[in-house]
Amino acid sequence: MQNFLTGDARRAQRLLRSSARSSGVVPLCGAQEMSGQGTSAAHEGKLRIEYAERSTYSSALGSMSCVRRPIEMGCRFITRLAPLVAVVALLVAPVCSQAQVQTLYLTLQNAVKVTVSPSSVSLTHTGTAFSNFTSASSITVSYWIRTTPSTGSGSVQVQAAEFTPTGKGGPVIGSSGGPLTYTCSGATLGTNCSGNQTLSTTTQTPVVTSIPAGTCTGGGGNCSSAVPNTVSTSFTLTDNPAYKTGSYSSVLTFTISAT
Helix, strand or coil: CHHHHHHHHHHHHHHHHHHHHHHCCCCCCCCEEEEEECCCHHHCEEEEECCCCEEEEEECCEEEEEEECCCCCHHHHHHHHHHHHHHHHHHHCCCCCCCCCCCCCCCCCCEEEEEEECCCCCEEECCCCCCCEEECCCEEEEEEEECCCCCCCEEEEEEECCCECCCCCCCCCCCCCCCEEEEEECCCCCEECCCCEECCCCCCEEEEEEECCCCECCCCCCCCCCCCEEEEEEEEECCCCCCCCCCCECCEEEEEEEC
16 A cells, blocks of 8 residues: 555656646746645655646545645846846946146247267368368258247357467468368358358358248248258368468367347
8 A cells, every 4th residue: 555655646746747847837046845745644745846836636545736836037037137237337327537627838939059060170282282271071060940930030150269289380260371261052041151251260250141030940831841951161271381380270169049
């Protein structure tokens, strides 16, 4: 009798499983309980399943009622809804920002710069005796300038120091017996000096003149397209037979100015 009842209960369980598979019931988020009860207390028991329906099965020895609790779909919806809620929260979250304005002020003055190349040059003698000494190479003066609009102007000038050693009977700057002279050519901004210019130890003499108001080096328009601006200078010294033999040198200073 005990074995028969046990077999009957097992058949009821198999019928429950078969019913669950064929009915396509959606499993719960958590396991639910199903209780099975027969006419004999010896056959009472509980089965854990994951669906919720009620089914009744009968046999010659009695009937068994199985309760499957209602499906709780709440957790499934919460699980699927949670990412959407997070995205919506990000979209509606306020964006905090702050902007601060600062003003920069700049005052540009007229400005100049000058360089010479090479840093030194030799006067050499070629041809017949007592022909002039000339610079072995021209001196290139490079200059940058910015002048004031309307009223500004600019220029490049040069001044010489006396030949040293002095008092040895050598050449003298600006002397009528054998002056040191120079010429200018190819100024890219302003007007280069014209003709032979005689160097002086007391005053500056012109290299570039007439750099106009409101002009500058580079940038085009009112400014020059060349960067830097340049001008070439070449030097000549008369070979006076009265000069004493020896080695002599002089320093030339080029000055650029702007208003």
